[in-house]
Amino acid sequence: MVRRARWWSRLGLISHPRCLPAQLGSIFSDGGLIGCLTVVLTRVYPLIYFERSSGTSCFRGEKAHLRLVKENQQSKETTLHQGLLTASQIDLARSWHQEQADKKRSKINAEVHRRLNKKQKLYEAVPVLKLRIMDTDGSCAILSVWRPPEELQQTLSEGRMFRIFYAWAAGYRRDCLQLTATRQTRWEDIGAETGHSFPDCDRHVTPLCLTLSKNLHPVWNEVDVVGLVFRIDQMDQGSQLVYIVDHHLNILALKFWGGLKECGVEDIVSCESMLSVSNCSWRGYYSGRCACVHVTELSVVSISPRHPHLVEAFDHLKKNIEDVKALIYKADMKLDGFKDESSLHTDGAIIQNHCPQAEENMDSPVAKSVNQIAESTTASAPNINRRAERSREIRSRLNSLVQYGTPSPLTGVAFNNPSPKTWKPFKVPFKNSKS
Structure with a gap:
């Protein structure tokens, strides 16, 4: 040196x-x-x-x-x-x-x-x-x-x-x-x-409402989050998405590369379970559906956190969830409404997410980020509910069709001596005006 x-x-x-x-x-x-x-x-x-x-x-x-x-x-x-x-x-x-x-x-x-x-x-x-x-x-x-x-x-x-x-x-x-x-x-x-x-x-727990903010810049691009699991997707292109929600219907997607089994958390990550995830990688991903964080080998997924800041947020969420079934139903409808639209943007605006944690201190950086989200919000909730209900009906019909299975392959019909009429072009029938 x-x-x-x-x-x-x-x-x-x-x-x-x-x-x-x-x-x-x-x-x-x-x-x-x-x-x-x-x-x-x-x-x-x-x-x-x-x-x-x-x-x-x-x-x-x-x-x-x-x-x-x-x-x-x-x-x-x-x-x-x-x-x-x-x-x-x-x-x-x-x-x-x-x-x-x-x-x-x-x-x-x-x-x-x-x-x-x-x-x-x-x-x-x-x-x-x-x-x-x-x-x-x-x-x-x-x-x-x-x-x-x-x-x-x-x-x-x-x-x-x-x-x-x-x-x-x-x-x-x-x-x-x-x-x-x-x-x-x-x-x-x-x-x-x-x-x-x-x-x-x-360390601080990042409220789920702030993940929809384009101005979110966490320290070292790492976030700690707490939420209730309400949906687990299937494997898609080498990754698996798990959706969590808080008591204000703010949704966040967790991306597990290789799937839950590869990460060794398939026994603790299940629907209706409360999770605390620390050291998640925030890569600036933002879409109309919901934000997404990546679970890496440095992340810790737990149903019984030990760090004080996670324990406090975990207990706060558990205390404010009155009906788990009702919350999951509303979260499913909201997420289905997100999927029906290419994004939540309506004339350049997004749906407002409630964040009382940031409203407690209006001078804090967290509150300023939430205010910037609220100023650009002009979408209406009834339209989203109607879209979500329509999406749920379509999904139920698709599930009924899936039960029939795949059809058998079509076999060609061989004609030894085809009639010359079969080679003639098709003539569109016209309605006779006299009749």
Whole structure:
């Protein structure tokens, strides 16, 4: 690590060498080792797992990793129960034992084990812990810790300040600096040491009404949401949509890449269940139907949240939902009304969504965003209800048609001696005016 010295410094070695401090904004993507960083942990993401197989690599969340480990153990137990050798192979081994020595039989068993292990590839993944750090200038970076020890995981918590020595600069991803912890990396917990001031980056639950705002720019493009699941779509182009709603009929779509089973949440995500989803990726997607956030390997989906801000929003939503069935019915009608129209825009306006969380403080940025939505709202609710009712009728008719199944294929009719009349062009009949 090279830094310019003071103009009055003497040439030569420093008598008391120290790690040179650096700011995140001054680090290049190929800067190599970084002497010392004084940062605060703004986000401690859940543990993810890296797998490399058949020349491809991917990251999986903890729930998806546990699902694969369970499936792998079940297949391994089934193989052990069936035995390593079949009946014919056992008889062959016994006859071979009579003719040859025990040493040759051990070679046969070793060959059988080798072939079974080659055919059955075990699932192996490397745990990775990702941290979002920020310095006093407000610059942030993602720090990856491969195979983090338990002692380090217990000391890392959001809001704590650390001095990190000898981290490695590993380029940029999505315009964010990526750092990697090496074997030389050292951590020094400085607690709430005075003399360092960092920007406020506390977690907050994003109201669903704000997701329809084009002016929504969450910190690091991440949102935490809470809602009631009222519809789960089928797989479509490698992803699956789950729709949630709050007690004010604000709708949000959650996109699970690979589907619920691939993400390992098919047992907790169901209709009429309340979900809290944190670390969702907000990519600026906006359409007339509803907004959409992406659930990534860093997201946490839970029906019993632990973070205080999620628990508060979870309890508030549960307290204000009086009738779950009625809310789901209204949400279905509203979503069907959205689907009937290409968008909710009517002469450049969208339907108004109620957001009392933002109305409590009219001077807050949240309230300003909601006011901008309300000013551009001129659509009428009765028209949407009529469209939703019409859509529901059409869907019921389509479901009745689906029950008949696919028709049998048509077979051609062969004429050995076709009549010449069949080749004549068709004449449109005209009504006789005299009759």
